Amino acid sequence: MPITAHEIESLLRESFPDATINVQGDDGAHYAAEVIDESFRGKNRVQQQRAVYAALKGKMDGNNGELHALALTTKVPD
Amino acid sequence: MAIEDQIKETVTSSDVVLFMKGTKSMPQCGFSSRVAGVLNFMGVEFSDVNVLADDAIRQGIKDYSDWPTVPQLYVKGEFVGGCDIITEMTLSGELDTLFTENGVAFDQDAADKIREANG
Numbered sequence: 018m019p020i021t022a023h024e025i026e027s028l029l030r031e032s033f034p035d036a037t038i039n040v041q042g043d044d045g046a047h048y049a050a051e052v053i054d055e056s057f058r059g060k061n062r063v064q065q066q067r068a069v070y071a072a073l074k075g076k077m078d079g080n081n082g083e084l085h086a087l088a089l090t091t092k093v094p095d
Numbered sequence: 096m097a098i099e100d101q102i103k104e105t106v107t108s109s110d111v112v113l114f115m116k117g118t119k120s121m122p123q124c125g126f127s128s129r130v131a132g133v134l135n136f137m138g139v140e141f142s143d144v145n146v147l148a149d150d151a152i153r154q155g156i157k158d159y160s161d162w163p164t165v166p167q168l169y170v171k172g173e174f175v176g177g178c179d180i181i182t183e184m185t186l187s188g189e190l191d192t193l194f195t196e197n198g199v200a201f202d203q204d205a206a207d208k209i210r211e212a213n214g
Contacts, residue, residue, distance in 0.1 A: 066179070067161060
């Protein structure tokens with residue numbers, strides 16, 4: 018079941034309502050996402066990206082994950 | 096041995112361990128290939144674990160680190176990150192610092208070359 022960039026953005030938006038979110042890609046499986054959010058402040062990159070993965074609610078998981086590849090960039094607002 | 100114990104033993108068996116799809120000489124995924132390529136280029140000695148060869152490890156490593164994707168890099172038994180984090184740390188020089196702090200030998204000139212080429 019392919020996933021769209023819009024669906025990814027919607028999932029991220031639920032967990033990061035005030036974030037700057039930019040999702041690129043349109044092949045249904047490979048995407049790049051940038052999430053800039055205040056909640057990342059004081060967290061290291063692993064913690065930031067874990068939070069993003071959690072927001073995607075298992076879409077990345079296992080061999081049946083719909084989202085095969087997500088290049089992820091997380092940042093704290095300037 | 097429980098899978099968690101087996102993984103714990105593996106991540107601490109070498110200073111640098113990369114869980115990846117494929118092997119360091121024949122990666123089977125672009126993300127795994129990128130991290131293995133950086134380590135190879137920097138002349139870092141590391142153990143590679145091919146998760147495609149063992150479904151229990153493939154799932155087990157994700158549970159172990161609470162991280163849903165592969166590749167996963169471990170230094171001195173500690174989870175460092177996946178492909179995006181390793182790429183950022185390579186370009187920022189943080190990976191050099193991490194290796195230095197943990198007594199992991201690497202080629203400083205090669206690391207600088209990666210940054211020059213991607214600066």
